[in-house]
Structures are given as structure tokens and as C-alpha cells.
Amino acid sequence: MKLKKNIATSEEGFIFNPSTGDSFSVNPIGTEILALLKKDKPLDEIIEIMCEKYDVDRSIFEKDLDDFTSQLKEYTILD
Amino acid sequence: MTKNSSKNKVIVIAVTALNAIDSPGPGVAVIRAIRECPDFKVRIIGLSYESLEPGLYMHDLVDKTYQIPYPSGGTDSLMNRLKFIHEKENIDLIIPNFDAELFNFIKLREKLKEMGIRTFLPDIEPFEARDKIKLYEFGKKHGLLVPKDKIIHNVKELSKAIDEFDFPLVVKGKFYDAIIAKTEEEAENAFYKIQAKWGLPIIVQEFIKGTEINIAALGDGEGVTISAIPMRKLYITDKGKAWSGITLDDEKFIDLAKKFVKVTRWRGGCELEVMQTADGKSYIMEVNPRFPAWIYLTAASGQNQPASLVKMAMGEKVEPFTEYEVGKIFVRYAWDLITDIGEFLKISGNGEL
Structure with a gap:
């Protein structure tokens, strides 16, 4: 699961899809996840990194990450 | 002197569609882009239909403006006016930007060329x-996707057309306007509304x-x-x-x-x-x-x-x-351009500004 190459993101959580002209805002956690996706980190590694950094139940985070990536796919931001 | 003289010569370009209003013509944007090009110098002649087209009063963009007859006046009256303007301005190129006037300019292309006025327009075919009315056939011929449509000339043909498409469908005028209809009643209302404004035929089109x-x-x-x-x-x-x-x-x-x-x-x-x-x-x-x-x-x-x-x-x-x-x-933004009554009178009275 990779972020499409031409997707523009900012440190403030702004996403621009230049193929469709759609733009989105995500919260700081979403921004961190996008930054990891941009570095081509696999989902397993993203789960490890985030669960280590934040006090979060692993199963809840996995479910939330699944929801988040489903939305990104729906908006053709992820390949 | 270089072989390519366009860098030195001032090119006189006549441009139409100076109506930079809420539903704008492209003229002002075309002139802005041309003026920004460093490769040539230009003198811009505005060709206007009405006295309150905002581009007329933008003197940093348009050097001189002449009114021209409406497209419905035909090619003869347009040609006469263009001859008059050409005598004064020695036009090198005309860029028409209105759908409704293009037919006349394409028809006049050869005559304009003989006068030394260039155009860069599509062939008539x-x-x-x-054209909207022929676009589906055009798409079919060239393998381009175009929504299916039916050209109708009276309201009776509307029900036949409705049978061919699922709701919603689109009822369109031959020049402008499109109304999305979700029921037969809405389609009929749209038919009459567009007929009153733009006449016949009406285009019934698949909704995409x-x-x-x-x-x-x-x-x-x-x-x-x-x-x-x-x-x-x-x-x-x-x-x-x-x-x-x-x-x-x-x-x-x-x-x-x-x-x-x-x-x-x-x-x-x-x-x-x-x-x-x-x-x-x-x-x-x-x-x-x-x-x-x-x-x-x-x-x-x-x-x-x-x-x-x-x-x-x-x-x-x-x-x-x-x-x-x-x-x-x-x-885009709206801007209140200020001018004087004298300017308005010049263009309204003399057809020039």
C-alpha cells in the first residue's frame, strides 16, 4: 500500500491530488501516518511506530488505520 | 536585421469578447496572455458589440476599440466594418472569441487574408x-465517448426520447442552457422553458x-x-x-x-x-x-x-x-472599473474609443 507518487502533502496535514484536483485536510495523527506512507513504510511498521510512540490500544489503532487507509484508497490517494 | 522580424515589428491584433462580466468572454484573458509574451510587441484593437463591455475601458490592455455589427447582421456588414477599421489600423491578425461570431469569421477568412489580415481558425467542417447537435455522431465516428442524445423538434417527440433514456436526463438548448429532469413532467417543463429562450431543436441527452x-x-x-x-x-x-x-x-x-x-x-x-x-x-x-x-x-x-x-x-x-x-x-474577482461619461459617449456615439 503506497502513497501515489504525484500526491502533494504538507506538514500541516493538507493533501492535494493533482490528478483529480481534490484536496483534503487530516489531523496531526493522520499527517504522521501520511509521512510514514510517503517513506514507503509498510502498514505493520506504521503500527509498530505509532503504538510505541503513543499510548494506544493496538487493536483499536489497527482498526482506525484500516478505516483511514480505506478512505485514502477511495479518494485514489493510495495505490 | 534578423530573418524573423516579429520580434521587432509591432503586431496589430484585433480581439473580440471583451465582456469580462460574471459570465465572461475570453477576450480580456487572451489579451493579458498575449501582452505577457516577451517575444513580440503588440498593439491591441478591441472589437466590441456593446458599450459596457469592461475590456473597452481597460486602456492598459486595449489600445483602441471599435464597435462591430452583431453576428446576426451577416458577413457583409461585418466585412464593411472590418475594412474601415483595417484602413485605420492596418490589422495583422484577428482573434475572434465568441461562439456566435465564429461562423462569419471562418466564412470571411480568405477575403481577410487577401486584405493582409491573418486568422487562425478551424476549417468549417x-x-x-x-456542434452540440452533431456531437454524438462525431464521437461515434472517431471513437470518442459522447453521451447519447436525441434531437427533437416538438413536445410529442419528447416522450419517445424519454423512452430511450433513464431518468434523470438532460434537456439542452441548441446554443446554451441545460436542465436536469428527474420526471416526465420536469422534462416537459424544461422543454418549454428552453424552447422559449433558444428555440428549436432541443437536445435530450443521457445524464452522465x-x-x-x-x-x-x-x-x-x-x-x-x-x-x-x-x-x-x-x-x-x-x-x-x-x-x-x-x-x-x-x-x-x-x-x-x-x-x-x-x-x-x-x-x-x-x-x-x-x-x-x-x-x-x-x-x-x-x-x-x-x-x-x-x-x-x-x-x-x-x-x-x-x-x-x-x-x-x-x-x-x-x-x-x-x-x-x-x-x-x-x-477570478470582480472589480469596479471607473470611467467618465465622455468615454461612454465616444463608444456609444462614434463606435470608437
Whole structure:
């Protein structure tokens, strides 16, 4: 699961899809996840990194990450 | 002296569609793009239909303006007026930008050439083939996706057309206006409303759900696309016009424009209105046979289409552009231009400003 190459993101959580002209805002956690996706980190590694950094139940985070990536796919931001 | 004299000579260019209003003509944007090109010097002659077209009063863009007769007046009265203007101004090139006047200018192309006035317009066949009324057949012939339609001449034919399409469907006028109808009653109301405004025939068209993309393109008349810039509207007025838009990065829209230019051997500017469906199909909804009002965005993103048209019209070879800036945004705005009654009287009384 990779972020499409031409997707523009900012440190403030702004996403621009230049193929469709759609733009989105995500919260700081979403921004961190996008930054990891941009570095081509696999989902397993993203789960490890985030669960280590934040006090979060692993199963809840996995479910939330699944929801988040489903939305990104729906908006053709992820390949 | 260099062989290419266009850098030294002042090119006199006459431009129409100076109505930079809420549903704007492209003239002012075309002039802005041309003036920005460092490769030539220009004198801009505005050709106007009405006394309150804002471009008339933009003296930093338009050097002199002449009123011309309405397109319904035919080619003779237009030609007489152009002869008068040419005697005074020695016009090198005319860039007409209104749908309704293009037919007359295309008809006059050869006569204008004899007078030393250049144009860069499509031939009459492709100009007519992309007409709304013939667009479906055009698409079928060239393998381009166009929504199915039915041309009707009376309300009885409407029920037959309804049988062929699912609701919602679109009822369109031959020149402007489109109403989405969800029921037979709505379709009938739309028919009468559009008939009253634009006359017959009426186009009943399959409804295509998707995202609207517009592509500004420039063809060289030999089948080569010099430039194609896709744009998505970000803000739309109640008249459906783009008040803001952004350049996109999607090769399939460029390829679509290239295909259109190739099969029509389109000469000059045009705008493809495309509906992109969720399953990835690109339907051509309309082809406007001239630059769109947002044409300055092409110059701002690195492919100055109006300036390239000037170069080609003046006989220069222009290579197709390959790059442009993606994510370039235009935001239109309204501005109260102040002028004096004297200026208004000049254009209203003398037909010149």
C-alpha cells in the first residue's frame, strides 16, 4: 500500500491530488501516518511506530488505520 | 536585421469578447496572455458589440476599440466594418472569441487574408462537426465517448426520447442552457422553458454522473496539439461558470485533447468539457470552438496558448509544449472599473474609443 507518487502533502496535514484536483485536510495523527506512507513504510511498521510512540490500544489503532487507509484508497490517494 | 522580424515589428491584433462580466468572454484573458509574451510587441484593437463591455475601458490592455455589427447582421456588414477599421489600423491578425461570431469569421477568412489580415481558425467542417447537435455522431465516428442524445423538434417527440433514456436526463438548448429532469413532467417543463429562450431543436441527452474537467487546447491545423491544459473548477457560479480552478496532472485528459485535435486537424484554440465518471470513463460533453475565459491559466502554468496562436498565425513554427505547472490556481474577482461619461459617449456615439 503506497502513497501515489504525484500526491502533494504538507506538514500541516493538507493533501492535494493533482490528478483529480481534490484536496483534503487530516489531523496531526493522520499527517504522521501520511509521512510514514510517503517513506514507503509498510502498514505493520506504521503500527509498530505509532503504538510505541503513543499510548494506544493496538487493536483499536489497527482498526482506525484500516478505516483511514480505506478512505485514502477511495479518494485514489493510495495505490 | 534578423530573418524573423516579429520580434521587432509591432503586431496589430484585433480581439473580440471583451465582456469580462460574471459570465465572461475570453477576450480580456487572451489579451493579458498575449501582452505577457516577451517575444513580440503588440498593439491591441478591441472589437466590441456593446458599450459596457469592461475590456473597452481597460486602456492598459486595449489600445483602441471599435464597435462591430452583431453576428446576426451577416458577413457583409461585418466585412464593411472590418475594412474601415483595417484602413485605420492596418490589422495583422484577428482573434475572434465568441461562439456566435465564429461562423462569419471562418466564412470571411480568405477575403481577410487577401486584405493582409491573418486568422487562425478551424476549417468549417470540424467547426460544424463538433456542434452540440452533431456531437454524438462525431464521437461515434472517431471513437470518442459522447453521451447519447436525441434531437427533437416538438413536445410529442419528447416522450419517445424519454423512452430511450433513464431518468434523470438532460434537456439542452441548441446554443446554451441545460436542465436536469428527474420526471416526465420536469422534462416537459424544461422543454418549454428552453424552447422559449433558444428555440428549436432541443437536445435530450443521457445524464452522465461524474466530475467535470475542462481542457484548453491549441491545435496547429495539421493535427498536432501544441498545448493542452486540464483544469478542474474549484468554485462555480450560479451560471455554471468557473470562478476558480486548478490545473491537473492526468495524462488521459491530454491524450483526449490530442485525439480530438488529430482527428479534426483543429486550427486554433478550443475547450473540451469532459465528464469523468467514477469508473474512469471520460465523456466529451461539449467542445467550445475557441479559447475559454480561463485561458490565462495556460500562460500562468507555462503554456501560453494565446501567444503561441499569435506566433503560428504570423508564420512561426511552434513546437508542442511538454511541461506545465500542476496545482496552479486561478481565482477570478470582480472589480469596479471607473470611467467618465465622455468615454461612454465616444463608444456609444462614434463606435470608437
